[in-house]
Amino acid sequence: MSLQTNNGTSSHSPLVCLQSLNKEYGNFTAVDHINLNIQKGEFLTFLGSSGSGKSTTLSMIAGFETPTSGEILLNEHSLIQIPSHKRGIGMVFQHYSLFPHMNVRDNIGFPLDIRKIPKAERDKKVDDILKLVQLETFADRRPSMLSGGQKQRVAIARALVYEPDILLMDEPLGALDKKLREDLQDELRLLHKRLGITIIYVTHDQDEAMRLSERIAIFKEGKIVGLGTGKDLYRKPPNAFVASFLGSSNFLKVKVSGPNSATFEGQTIQLDSEHDVPFNQQALLMIRPENLQVLSEDQATQSPIQTDENEAFGTVNESVFLGESLTCSITTADGSLVTSKSIATDLPEIEPGAKVRLRWKVQHSSVYSKWERSDIEKDAS
Incomplete structure (x- = not known):
């Protein structure tokens, strides 16, 4: 896996562009015509209370939900008609969704297996990512033998191993205790700096958003009501x-x-x-x-x-x-x-x-x- 560093966001065309994105369930509007540009290499967090539209927006980017109207562009190409598994997007959930019968190495290597990556290349990529997330000594263990933090590292490694354009994370640390959450937040922030990958992160935790993000989008009733750095939003809130x-x-x-x-x-x-x-x-x-x-x-x-x-x-x-x-x-x-x-x-x-x-x-x-x-x-x- 290439471990190039990218510490800044691009000043060129956005990597992801949401244009008047809208999602309705009957008479309920979950996401209300939002517009948002996401730059390559940035760490952007969707912050809001339950039902504010942040996870629905993430699901539409991932391809798990179809917009009622609007557009999602990746590198200026529409994603609307592209199935989720062909979008080049990694996904990490709160629940690890690991295969219990596979060891750590095979869980991480699974996305490469289904893409039919040659064995030598596959093994090298898995070894590289194991080292990156500090799980080399756990490679032969099954998920039942791991702690919650270790399982989440495996889930993150599995999402990164095929080098997606974007990593989407939906409340990934929500099930962990406070100290472990903070430790993994620090690790995730450092991982982002090392890889330069674009991360879109969903949380309802203000402290987590401030600790991790380069920018924060605050959701309320399906709309983005605040967008900026944590420092700017805190010192001079727009509303x-x-x-x-x-x-x-x-x-x-x-x-x-x-x-x-x-x-x-x-x-x-x-x-x-x-x-x-x-x-x-x-x-x-x-x-x-x-x-x-x-x-x-x-x-x-x-x-x-x-x-x-x-x-x-x-x-x-x-x-x-x-x-x-x-x-x-x-x-x-x-x-x-x-x-x-x-x-x-x-x-x-x-x-x-x-x-x-x-x-x-x-x-x-x-x-x-x-x-x-x-x-x-x-x-x-």
Whole structure:
């Protein structure tokens, strides 16, 4: 197997192009006319809750589902009429689907056998991939003699051994415990860097998506509602749903009064200029818990507010020590509930009932139209 490295995505034509891709089951729309370009060599994750359309989209790319309408292009050629086994696409599922009567070597070699690859070439490819996934010493064992992580390595090796154009992975680590999942996530990320293969990965786990991906496509009700790097989606979510779905967020009700200003609890606060909410409209101001600084009245007096900061007032409900961090639950003057998260060594524990000041930097907040609050509440219910 060729072990060429490809650490970047191509700036040329996309490897895969989804054009107005749509899938309906009776009156239910599972995938709603999505458009997406996937570059050669990138690691793209489909992230969303159950029923959001991510696995259905993956199944259409694989050829297991037929689109109701729309197009799937691979290297600018349509895949719609091409059966799944002729698409040059590898697939790894949550359940390993290994042959129990075959040893590891024969399970991995099976895709080469059905393609009638000559024995010498077949054996070399299997030996190469066994070494790549660190299973050489397990080559003669049957699946029943392997751990869950080892079985998933076999499944990944089997999908890679015939050198597909794309590797599709549908919740492949979902059945493993947390520590093993994290170990295999690291191995998979390194494997991707070594091979440069295009990987499209489906998960509902935010941390997994952030840990693995070069880009993340966030699905909701059959649509892609957020697309970008994990860092960009987290720091500047494109809408309130993405802000609430990816990580933890505080939402404050404000009234936009200008291009860079709003009112909150009777006082003017500064806004990041990157927003499109009309003036004099109610809106939601989003602040991540780690960007919300909590100061006692004495601390606030000793540390004057900076020109790039906003300030509000609140009362502490409780503070919880979590080892590396301290979280505080606080109610603002108008009754909004917010949470802060600070490095534990940076902040003394604040007693419940204490009056505090809340500060945040202008660039660490985002503002969204107020109506999107209903999306947040519906998703949480």
